Amino acid sequence: MRRAGQALLVLWAAFTASYVLLHLLPGDAILIKFQNPELGLSPEQLARIRQAYGSDGPAAYLHTLLGFLRGDFGYSIDTGTPVVERLAEALPETAKLAGLGFAVAIVLAVGIAFTPWLRELPSLFVAIPVFWVGILLIQLFSFRLKLVPVIGGSEWQQLILPVLTLAIPICAPIAQVLARGIDHAATQPFVQVVAAKGASRRWILWRHVARNAMLPALTMAGLTFGELIAGSVVTETVFGRNGVGRLTEQAVSSQDTPVLLAVVVLTAAVFVLVNLIVDLLFPILDPRLRS
Amino acid sequence: MSLLDVRDLTVSYAEPKRGRRSGARRVVHGVSFSLDQGEAVALVGESGSGKTTTAHAIMGLHRADGGQILLNGTDIARWSSRRMESVRGAQIGLVPQDPGSSLNPVKTVGAQIGETLRIHRKGDRRHVRDRVAELLVRVGLTEEHATRYPHELSGGMRQRVLIAAAIALRPQLIIADEPTSALDVTVQRRILDLIDDLRSEFGTALLMVTHDLGVAAGRADRIVVMKEGRVEEQGPASAVAYARRPEQEAFRAPAPEAPVALAVRELVKDYGAFRAVDRVSFEVRQGTTHAVVGESGSGKTTTARMIARFVAPTSGEVEVGGAAGGRDFRRHVQLVYQNPYGSLDPRQSVRRIVEEPLRNFRLEGSAAELIERVGLPADLLTRRPRELSGGQRQRVAIARALAVSPRLLVLDEAVSALDVGSQEQILDLLGRLQRELGITYLFISHDLKVVRQISHTVSVMNKGKIVESGTTRDVFTDPQHEYTRELLAAIPEPVR
Numbered sequence: 001m002r003r004a005g006q007a008l009l010v011l012w013a014a015f016t017a018s019y020v021l022l023h024l025l026p027g028d029a030i031l032i033k034f035q036n037p038e039l040g041l042s043p044e045q046l047a048r049i050r051q052a053y054g055s056d057g058p059a060a061y062l063h064t065l066l067g068f069l070r071g072d073f074g075y076s077i078d079t080g081t082p083v084v085e086r087l088a089e090a091l092p093e094t095a096k097l098a099g100l101g102f103a104v105a106i107v108l109a110v111g112i113a114f115t116p117w118l119r120e121l122p123s124l125f126v127a128i129p130v131f132w133v134g135i136l137l138i139q140l141f142s143f144r145l146k147l148v149p150v151i152g153g154s155e156w157q158q159l160i161l162p163v164l165t166l167a168i169p170i171c172a173p174i175a176q177v178l179a180r181g182i183d184h185a186a187t188q189p190f191v192q193v194v195a196a197k198g199a200s201r202r203w204i205l206w207r208h209v210a211r212n213a214m215l216p217a218l219t220m221a222g223l224t225f226g227e228l229i230a231g232s233v234v235t236e237t238v239f240g241r242n243g244v245g246r247l248t249e250q251a252v253s254s255q256d257t258p259v260l261l262a263v264v265v266l267t268a269a270v271f272v273l274v275n276l277i278v279d280l281l282f283p284i285l286d287p288r289l290r291s
Numbered sequence: 292m293s294l295l296d297v298r299d300l301t302v303s304y305a306e307p308k309r310g311r312r313s314g315a316r317r318v319v320h321g322v323s324f325s326l327d328q329g330e331a332v333a334l335v336g337e338s339g340s341g342k343t344t345t346a347h348a349i350m351g352l353h354r355a356d357g358g359q360i361l362l363n364g365t366d367i368a369r370w371s372s373r374r375m376e377s378v379r380g381a382q383i384g385l386v387p388q389d390p391g392s393s394l395n396p397v398k399t400v401g402a403q404i405g406e407t408l409r410i411h412r413k414g415d416r417r418h419v420r421d422r423v424a425e426l427l428v429r430v431g432l433t434e435e436h437a438t439r440y441p442h443e444l445s446g447g448m449r450q451r452v453l454i455a456a457a458i459a460l461r462p463q464l465i466i467a468d469e470p471t472s473a474l475d476v477t478v479q480r481r482i483l484d485l486i487d488d489l490r491s492e493f494g495t496a497l498l499m500v501t502h503d504l505g506v507a508a509g510r511a512d513r514i515v516v517m518k519e520g521r522v523e524e525q526g527p528a529s530a531v532a533y534a535r536r537p538e539q540e541a542f543r544a545p546a547p548e549a550p551v552a553l554a555v556r557e558l559v560k561d562y563g564a565f566r567a568v569d570r571v572s573f574e575v576r577q578g579t580t581h582a583v584v585g586e587s588g589s590g591k592t593t594t595a596r597m598i599a600r601f602v603a604p605t606s607g608e609v610e611v612g613g614a615a616g617g618r619d620f621r622r623h624v625q626l627v628y629q630n631p632y633g634s635l636d637p638r639q640s641v642r643r644i645v646e647e648p649l650r651n652f653r654l655e656g657s658a659a660e661l662i663e664r665v666g667l668p669a670d671l672l673t674r675r676p677r678e679l680s681g682g683q684r685q686r687v688a689i690a691r692a693l694a695v696s697p698r699l700l701v702l703d704e705a706v707s708a709l710d711v712g713s714q715e716q717i718l719d720l721l722g723r724l725q726r727e728l729g730i731t732y733l734f735i736s737h738d739l740k741v742v743r744q745i746s747h748t749v750s751v752m753n754k755g756k757i758v759e760s761g762t763t764r765d766v767f768t769d770p771q772h773e774y775t776r777e778l779l780a781a782i783p784e785p786v787r
Contacts, residue, residue: 189392197407198380208395287440
C-alpha cells in the first residue's frame, strides 16, 4: 500500500518536472506552427491563439494535471487530434517491440551468464550504443547476408532486427549481474552440502545456484526497463517504425508539449509499475524478505 | 575388511595465479588411516593441517592426486566426480561445518532434507514427504518444521536439519566436519549426543573432523592427529588425548588494587517489548580483564555495544575513567570484533588501515611501530587483508585499536573465529600488551576455556541478566548458579 502511494508520488513528480522543463524551453509549438511569415499573424493574434490552447500560467498547470487524472491528455498541437488517439495508434507497435526486445534480452542474458566462455569476455555489449547496433545489424543481415529484407517483408521479418537491436544493449547489464550472482551463489557453503548429497552439477546449477542468482538480476532487469523505453525511441527512428518512440521524436522536433508530456508520464507509469512488480516479486522468491 | 581405508593419500590445491607464479600446493602428504564398520574416528588438527581437505577428498569433493581411498575394498580415489555422485549421500553422508550458511536460504527445510532422497530417486513424492517427517522427528524437530525456511530456525535446529539430510539414506559412514564449532556449548553437547544416538541406532561409522581435542576424546573411539598435512599420531582416543592434554592453566592472579576504569550501572536495553539486557552492573579495575560470558542471545554483545556507545541504552549508565563524551570517547574506548576480515577494508593496505585512527585524531605515531608491537613483520604493511591469515588479520585489528592509545579495549569474541594455535598467540599478545601498557580489557566470549585463561574477573550472563559474577577462580571452581554449572559441565574436556 505504501509502495503504491510512493509510486503515485513519483508519477506526479515526473509530470511536474517535465511540465516545468517543457515550459521553460525557449520557443514553443505555437510559435513553430503559427509564426510562419506566410500566415502573417500579429503578436496579439498569436497571444490569443496561445490562450485558446490554454498553455500558460499556474492555472494551465492545474488544468493539465486534472486532465491527466481524468485520462484526458489534451490535443496535439501538431496535428490537432487528441493525444490519446495518437498514443493509441503508436502504443501497440511499441509494446510489441519492447515486449519482444525485453524477452529476447532475458534469453540472451541467461545464455551469456550460463555459457562459460561468453562470460569470460569482459562486459560484453555493455558499451554499445543502440543506433550503432541497429545500423550494424542492417548492414550484416540485410545488405550482406540478405537474410532479412529492410523494406517490405512480413510483419515478423520486420520485427527481427529492431528487436535484436533493442535487446542486445539491454541484455548486457542483466547478464553481468546474473553472472556475478551465479559466481557468488556457487561459492556458498550450501552448494558443497548439496554436492555431498550426490547432486549432479546440473542439479546444483538449476535448483540451487540459479534461484539465488536470480534475485539481483531481477532488480537489474526492472531498472533496464527505462533503457528499454529510451532504446525504442532510437530503434524506431533507425528502422522507421511507427511507435511511441517515433511519436516522441516527432513531438520533440515540433515541440509538441501535450504529446511529450503524455509520453513522459506514460513512460514513468510503465517504469514505476514494472519496478513495483519487481518489488512485490522479491518476497515470493526470497523467503527471508517475508515478514 | 575395513569400511574405509585411506592409504598414502596426497591432495593438492591449484594455486591461484599471482604474478607469473602458478602451480599446485600440496596440502595433504601421504595420509593413511582406516575406519571400521560402526567405528568413530576423530581427525584432529589446527586449521591448515589438512584435516578438512582429507575429509573432502574421501567424498570426492576434492580430487586426490595420489594414494588410495578404499570404501568397502573398492578404490574410489580416482573416480570421476560424476561417478562419485552415487556414493555421496547414499554411502557417505556429510554434516557440514557452519549451519548458518550450509542450507539454501530460499528453499524449505523439508525440501532440503528430501533432496537426498530425490537425487537418488528413492520413492515417489508421497514417500519422500513421509520420510522427511520421520527424519525431522528423529533428529528432535517436529513435522511442522518441514515447511519452514532456514532463517526461521536457530543454529542448533539448522544443524539438526543438516544431520537429517545426511542420514536420510542411512549411509554406512557419516563425515562430520567441525559439526558443532559454530554452536554454543550447551547446544554443542546436545548435537553431539544426537549424533551418538543415531550411530548406535543404525550402526553408522563416523569420521569427525575437529580442532577440539576435548570433543574428539569424548566422542571418538580413535583419534588421528594431523599436522601440516601429515598424520602426526594415531591411536585409541583416551591414550592420544591423555598424552596431549593441555597443561592446566593457572588462573590469573586476583586483580591488583587499582582505580576503577569501567563502571556499568543498571544498564538496560529494550527492543520493543523484548528486554535484551536487564539491569546489568559491574566494575572493572584498571589494567585488568573482565570477561562477560554467555551463549548467543544472552545479551552480552548488546552490553558490549552499549559500553562502546554504538547502541544507546534504554536506561542506566556507563562510566569510563577519564573519558569525556562525544568524539573524544573513541580515543579512550576501542572495539575489536570477532570477524577481523569483515572489520578491515579489503581495498586498503595494512598501513592505511592502521594509520586511519591516527589521521582521524591528528595523532603522531607510525604504522610500522604499531605493527611491530603486535608482533607482525614490517613487510606486511603493503599487503591487503585478503593476503593475511586469520590470526594476522586479528593482529592488524588490534594494532588499529591501539593506535589511539585507548584506556579500554572491548574485545567482542575477538579470538572465537581463530584456530587453537592462533588463539593462543593472540591471547599471549593481549596479556603482554596489558602488562606493558596497562590497558583494561572487557572480554566478551562464549568460550569458557579462553575466558579462564585471560580474565581476572568474570560475569556470567543468561537471558539478559548477570546470574553470577566474581573472580575467575571462584566462578570456575565453585559455581553458585545452576546455569553456570550447566555451562561448565558442557565444556568438552580431553581428560576429566
